[in-house]
Amino acid sequence: MLMNGDQAETLRAMSRRASRGGLVGLPVLVRPQPQVIAVVSGKGGVGKTNLVANLAIAFARTGSRVLALDGDIGTANLDLALGVQARGVITDVLSGAKRIEDALTPGPEGLFVLPASSGEYDLANLSDRDRGLIFDSIEGLSDKFDVLLIDCASGIGANAVSFGSAAQRVLLVASPEPTSLADAYATVKVLSSHGAVRRVQVVASMVSSPAEGEDVFRRLCVLADRFLDVSVEYLGALINDPAVPASIRTGVPLLVRSPASPAAIGVAQIARKLALDEHFEPVSGAVRLFWRRVLAERSS
Template sequence: MQSGSLTSMAGDVSERVSSLTRVIAVASGKGGVGKTNIVANMAMALSRAGKRVLVLDADLGLGNLDVLLGLVPEHTIEHVLAGTHCLDDVIVDGPGGIRVLPASSGVPQLTSLSESQQMMLMEQLEALSRDVDVLLIDTGAGISPNVTFFASAAQDTIVVVSPEPTSLTDAYALIKVLTRQYRERRFKVLVNMAKSPREAAEVFRKIDTAADRFLHVVLEYVGYIPQDDYVPLAVMRQKALLELFPASPAAQALTRLAGQVLQWPEPNFPKSAVQLLWQRLLQTTAVM
């Protein structure tokens, strides 16, 4: 697409849109860092704050957000991409007023969407956008094409890391791919399962130092979620932490994170053609 066309498209969006559906991707370099749990509870906290929240389980071949929340969907995104159902048929109501677009489990062909499947998904999301304030995308772990596609399409990307060295290494790899292949320059970093504020700050310092030195990108520290024995209890009971143990340290930290998200400034126009397309497709239609 020519740069002149992009400029024209951006002008068209600015004239027609008074507010945008905020699109936030939550990603991690490796599994096991609590990313999906963070997404589920942050969604509930945002809903409690009065936002209309849709969660897209974008781990399209190994989705487990529905399992985490004790949901039993009849259909999944696999049926949408196959053309047998629309999103309204698939989306299920979750706890606390959130809505969930569940992924399939054990369907390897969905781990790398074709361009036509990506476009189909975006077009159907557009129809829902006027009823959504925040779209949270729970990406898969790692650096697969789906992960990087959804992360680059979002207005904000939160990279979740834990104090484990492998988590830091893999998170750096994810940031590296998004920087070099998609020209992303800014990332938000959330440290999960930290034993103390000091440990969390040290984890961020390590990845920030490496990213600044070798990738020349800006990392923003958005805080940490403490290690909390109530988290596995909620997972075992297939309930959101905020629902079962709202006074627990991790639940309170997640509520504060949601409050911080509400204070983020409105996103500027996207830095890439992919992001511009998503903004156009996920806009709240103010003028018809």
């Protein structure tokens, strides 16, 4: 959904009102080096992109400098979830058609998004020149952002595995449906088999209650603990909430349109846990390291 001028001004006004309301108890998150968070899911339709969009807003409201990257190159829609019209897409940067600064699109609360195109772009076929272009572009962003959020493609395709394996931390979104849990387990299995992922943080989505969210985690944990060498931790639940489809229909992000809704509060709580995570240690040059890992993974 592309916004006209009136819609854009309405979104900005709603964002200002929501921002004044704040996210109670959410600390300011400003790190000396960016943290790179990949958000994955075993299947589509579980609210992954919506979570990424609203986590980006939640972090931005703490004063963090946030870049949201659409890693779902085939069916990209993160820009729509944020209610913005793309200035450029990631393939423009990879091809050299745009500088990364020109492809970044401003979003709510001062965050930026780098959208993806709807066509496939094979990272494995990058030339040395294109690799250098990416390294130079990303290196220039290393001191400009505190948080890089990646909306990965659903499932265990090459792009999702590359982004997930290269990130510092992985968030896995799963719903109570048996197929979602089975696919979530398969995703963790593939990521752990690559050796780089040893810790996965779970968000239970589309649940009827906090208790059902914990049940989703327990069911997934039984499989992971028994068969995989990976630590699976619970981040929280996103309750079924009519405010979510309403925000999607209007093209206004949940934390802007309905900041006091149960689902928005759930997102804020998840953002708080991420911000206060004592087990996370930022890595110097995290953004550059992330891209080098992605390119190395796809070229091997």
